[in-house]
Amino acid sequence: MLPELARPTAPRPVPLTTVGAAVDAESVIGGDGVVVTGVTSDSRRVLPGDLYVAVPGARVHGAQFAEQAREAGAAAVLTDADGSGRVVAAGLPVVVVPHPRATIAPAAAAVYGTATNAPTLFAVTGTNGKTTTTYLVRALLESLGMRAGLSGTVERVVGERSVETRHSGRLTTPEADYLHGLVARMAEDGVEAAAIEVSSHGLDGNRVDELPFEVSIFTNLSQDHLDVYGTMERYFESKMALFRPEHTRRGVIMLDGEWGRRAASEARVPVTTVATAAGPDAEAADWTVRIDHEVIARTDFTLVGPDGVQLRSSIALPGAFTAIDLSLAVVALVESGISLDRIRYALDSSDGLHPSVPGRLDLVSMDSPLRVYVDYGHTEASFRAVLHALRPFTPGRLFMVFGADGDRDRGKRPAMARAASEETDVVIVTDYNPRTEDPASIRATLLETIRTEFPEREVHEVPEPGDGIRLAIELARPGDLVFVGGHGHRADVEVGGRVVPFSARAVAVDALREFGWLDTPASARTPGEADGRTEAGERGSASDAEEDHLARAC
């Protein structure tokens, strides 16, 4: 059986006492002569020789799984005083610390050696554009002939190998033990640089501690996650933790808007700023982006930097925001020491960047005269950015099929409904990913805003998302465009706490065929196909161990 993707294949044994010193342990019980070769905070991922970090969580104390960890071959456990009794009872050596979650990263760094042996790491944070920008960083690196890695909402990638995030714990920013293991594997595999999505929850939960980011990108900030943070101020502060010397050497910040300006002034590391040339922050910025020409399949732009240096290029995606995301990626690479001339040469050689960003403004079929896009956006700002991008290329009606996340920031729902109503002609409200919430009440909130504030807007309520997508495609006429917001790359949704298979892309392709928009067999792209990679299995998928774990974890 192959090892997991988030583990080095040739781990080195590290004395438990060394780990104890790295985490400033209160005590190490029974650790003499014990060595560990890996670290995990999930008992279901334990491999022989591991240090299992038993974290007191919101739901359970990880020490409950000490026995299970021992049976899987754990060599020792790191936990707090509350958990240590159970570990001793399970017959394992124990390292005791006051706050186990905060010590996952230093323990993993000590075992995997990631503080000194890691690819050049780029972090991307912000409300919208993290996934997109990490894929653009990776595409740029690959266009320079560099071996690249990635970690984010869609997948974790080491060179040609990848594992989907839904099969590796589902978090955008995984736990620190996973990330350090992944970075160690990248280093072992000759990956030269990698892009990592950093969520605010990841920062709060110490998931990116001890990772030596070279450059961190701030894309933007708008309303999201207020169920957790309460105020935008606290949400902002959580993101700003990334821009401190303990996390990153430098920052690249999109200046446009109040939060961008504040991010630039409150960062505690040297920052380089980017702004749109037409915006009010252009004068103050180190780099500006000007949109030269937009067609639906391509956006041309000029990036102007210090001393007038210039890059004229294009991205094969619609929307000014995609050129902005690419500009941030270019500036981050320049800040890491890669010359702009080298980037220009690479982009000129391929006539701009042709990235594949799974589930972000994803055109479902090249062969259909009706354009249907599937997108992962689930905030007002992302709805507006994407719909503005599509509107100029829609001679007919713009349809939007969407719903809102359950168990997440309820306060953003009216603003999402407002954006959908203002920017489109026909709105179809469906369920999206209700999790444990009552889907009818989520729909009711969205519909109330639409019917009260936009009484003229054509609106349909269709609970089942597949039926909603089918209705849009059935009603559409030549010249219309259908935008499905929310599902993006996802292959499932959570309903009543159960994970149910659902692919908006697959439903859309079937509906295009059913209503006569596609005569030929579907040519729907799968994630990665457009950049030459194919299905997970062919491109070097997760190991059996990883898949097994994941099946159980889901």
Ligand SMILES: CC(=O)N[C@H]1[C@@H](OP(=O)(O)OP(=O)(O)OC[C@H]2O[C@@H](n3ccc(=O)[nH]c3=O)[C@H](O)[C@@H]2O)O[C@H](CO)[C@@H](O)[C@@H]1O[C@H](C)C(=O)N[C@@H](C)C(=O)N[C@H](CCC(=O)O)C(=O)O
């Ligand atoms: C609020 C939050 O972030 N919670 C995370 C946290 O949960 P928790 O503290 O409640 O942990 P717990 O379930 O009590 O378990 C305690 C410990 O026991 C371990 N355990 C548990 C069961 C078992 O059989 N064996 C075992 O070892 C767990 O791995 C954990 O270490 O630690 C868990 C283990 O890593 C995470 O799965 C969980 O994420 C939950 C599921 C979650 O939904 N998080 C979201 C909010 C999140 O982090 N989202 C951001 C993206 C946001 C965005 O931008 O959209 C992300 O980065 O993904």
Ligand SMILES: Nc1ncnc2c1ncn2[C@@H]1O[C@H](COP(=O)(O)OP(=O)(O)OP(=O)(O)O)[C@@H](O)[C@H]1O
């Ligand atoms: N710079 C940007 N500004 C606004 N919207 C953007 C920007 N970049 C991408 N988007 C759009 O925002 C939505 C989310 O994009 P993406 O998944 O890249 O962001 P994210 O930060 O990773 O979000 P999430 O954490 O929810 O996955 C998509 O609709 C995407 O097309």
